[in-house]
C-alpha cells in the first residue's frame with residue numbers, strides 16, 4: 001500500500017455548486033465568473049462529496065495497519081471548509097479522531113495523548129499551556145477525556161482569534177503513534193490582513209504550508225524529508241514507516257472559487273514530481289489576482305527587514321571583534337581570542353547545552369512559578385471560602401438563636417390559645433349538650449306528631465282525596481267556563497269583525513258607485529259639450545263660406561263698377577239685383593254677430609290683417625295664462641248642479657283633472673282603511689292565540705297537579721295497611 005494518500009472532502013452548502021463536477025476520483029472546477037473558462041481537472045486517491053459521512057471518511061483513512069505503523073493525518077483547507085469537522089466533528093457526528101479513539105478503547109488499547117499548538121513558529125503544550133517542546137501526555141480512559149481536549153483546542157481559535165496549527169498525537173500501547181494535524185486555514189493573507197501581528201502570522205502560516213508541501217512531496221518521492229525549515233514540519237512524524245494522509249477540504253461556494261482552486265493545486269503539488277518551492281511560489285503568485293499584490297508587498301517588506309537584521313548581525317559581529325581586540329590590548333595578551341574561542345568550540349557546545357538546560361530550568365521554574373501562583377490563588381480562594389463559611393456560620397447561628405426566640409414565643413402563644421381554646425371548648429360542649437337536649441325534645445314532639453299524623457293519615461288522605469276530587473271538578477268547571485267564555489268571545493269578535501268588514505265593504509262600494517256615477521255624469525255632459533262645440537264649429541264653417549260668397553260677389557261688383565260694366569257709367573252706375581250681395585244677418589250668421597257683440601271686435605275688423613293677428617295672439621296668450629291660473633274647488637255633493645256644458649274647454653279639463661285626483665285620493669284612503677282593518681284582524685288573531693296558549697298552559701298545570709295527586713293517592717293507599725297494623729298493635 002502507498003504510504004502517502006491524498007483525499008479531498010467537499011463541504012455541503014445550501015446553494016448552487018455548478019463550478020464543481022465530481023466523477024469518482026476526478027474533480028473538475030471552472031471559474032463561475034468567466035463563461036469562456038475551461039474546466040480544470042484534478043484527481044486524488046479518493047474524493048468525498050458533500051453527502052459523505054464521517055464514518056465513510058474514517059473507514060477510508062484507517063484502512064491500514066495502524067497498530068504496527070505510525071500515522072500522520074493532516075487536514076488542509078481554507079477556514080470554514082471543514083478541517084476541524086472532519087478531524088473532530090461533534091458529539092452527534094464524531095470525526096475521525098473520536099471515532100479512532102473509540103475504536104482503540106473498545107479494542108482495549110491504552111491510549112495516551114499529547115496536544116500542541118504552533119503559532120508563529122512557536123510550539124506550546126496545550127496540556128500545560130507552556131511554550132515548550134517537551135510535551136506532557138494525558139491518559140485517555142474514556143471518550144469524554146478526548147472531548148475535553150477537543151474543547152480546549154476549539155477554545156484557542158475562538159478566544160484569541162488567531163490561526164494556529166494544532167497537533168494531537170495519540171500514543172498506543174502497541175508502541176505506535178498516530179498524529180492528527182489540524183492545519184491553520186490556508187486562505188490568502190491579503191483578504192484578512194489588518195494589523196502588523198497578523199502579517200507575521202499570515203506569512204508564517206503560508207511559509208509553513210509551503211515547507212510542508214515540499215516535505216510531503218519529498219516523502220511521496222521517498223526522498224530525504226527536509227523538515228528543519230519550519231517548526232511545523234519538525235514536529236511531524238513523517239518518516240519511512242509512517243502512513244501519511246492529507247485530507248484537503250473545500251467550501252465550494254462560488255465566492256470561494258480561487259481558494260478552492262488553490263487548495264486543489266496545493267494537494268496536487270504534494271504528489272507531483274519535481275517541484276521546487278520557488279516554482280510553487282511563482283505558480284501560486286502567478287495564479288493570484290489583485291489581492292496578492294499586497295501579499296507580495298508584505299513579503300518584500302519582510303525580506304527587507306531580514307536584510308536589515310542581517311546587516312545588524314554583521315555590525316554586531318564587527319563590534320564583538322573590535323571588543324575582543326580592545327580587551328586583548330587592555331589585558332596586554334597576545335592571544336588570538338578568536339582562535340581560542342574556536343579551540344574551545346567543544347566547551348562552547350557544553351556551554352550551549354548548559355544554556356539550553358538552563359533555559360529548560362527557567363521554563364520549569366516558570367512552570368513552578370505558575371503552579372505556585374495557581375496554588376497561592378487557590379489558597380486565597382480557600383481562605384475566602386473559609387471566611388465566607390465562617391460568616392455564613394455566624395449568620396446561621398444568629399438566625400438559629402432568633403428562630404429559638406420565635407419558637408419560644410410561639411410556644412407561649414400556643415399555650416395561651418390552648419387555655420382559651422379549652423374554655424371555649426367547655427362553653428361549646430355545654431352549648432352542644434343544651435342544643436342536643438333541645439333537639440331531642442323537639443324530635444320527640446315531632447315524632448309524636450308524626451305518629452299521630454301517620455295514624456290519622458288514611459283519614460287525612462281521604463279528606464285530601466275528596467279535596468282533590470273537588471279541586472279537579474272545580475278545575476274542570478273553570479276550564480269549561482273558560483272555554484265557553486273564550487269561544488263566546490271569539491264568536492263575538494268574529495261577528496263584530498265580519499260586521500265591521502261588511503260596513504267597510506258597503507262604504508267602499510257606495511263610494512265607488514258614487515264616483516262611478518260622477519264619472520258617468522261627467523262623461524255624458526262632456527259628450528254633450530263636445531257635440532255642441534262640433535255643431536257650433538259646423539255653423540261657423542257655413543257662416544264663413546257664406547261670408548266668402550258675399551266677399552266674392554262684392555269684389556265682382558267692385559270690378560264691374562271700376563271697369564264701367566254697369567249701365568249709367570262710372571258716376572251713376574246701377575247694380576242689378578242679382579249682382580247685389582246679401583249682407584250678413586243676425587239669423588244666418590249668429591256666431592259672427594255673437595262674437596262681434598260680446599268681444600267688440602268690430603272696431604278691430606276694419607284694421608289691417610296684421611293687427612288682427614296681433615290681437616288674436618295676445619288674446620290667446622292671455623287665455624293660456626288665465627287657463628294655467630285656474631284653481632278649482634269642487635264640492636262633491638254639488639257636482640250635479642255644475643253645468644259642464646256652459647264651461648270652456650280648459651276649465652272643463654281642470655275639472656276632469658281635479659275629479660281624477662279626488663278619485664285617486666279616495667282609492668288611497670280605501671287602501672289605508674283596508675290596511676287598518678287587516679292590522680286589527682291580525683291583532684285579534686294574536687289575542688286569540690295568546691288566549692289559546694294561556695288555556696293550554698292552565699291545562700298542562702292542571703294535568704301535572706292531577707298526576708301529583710294521583711301519585712299521593714297511591715302512596716296513601718300503600719300506607720293505609722301499615723297504619724292499620726300499627727293501630728291493631
Ligand SMILES: Nc1ncnc2c1ncn2[C@@H]1O[C@H](COP(=O)(O)OP(=O)(O)OP(=O)(O)O)[C@@H](O)[C@H]1O
Nearest residue numbers: 010011012078079080081082083084085086184185
Ligand atoms: N462535511 C461537513 N458536513 C456538515 N457540516 C460541515 C462539514 N464540513 C464543515 N461543516 C460545518 O462547517 C462549519 C465550519 O467547519 P470547520 O469548523 O470544520 O471549518 P475549519 O476548516 O476547521 O475552519 P477553521 O480553520 O476556521 O477552524 C462547521 O459548523 C461545521 O459543522
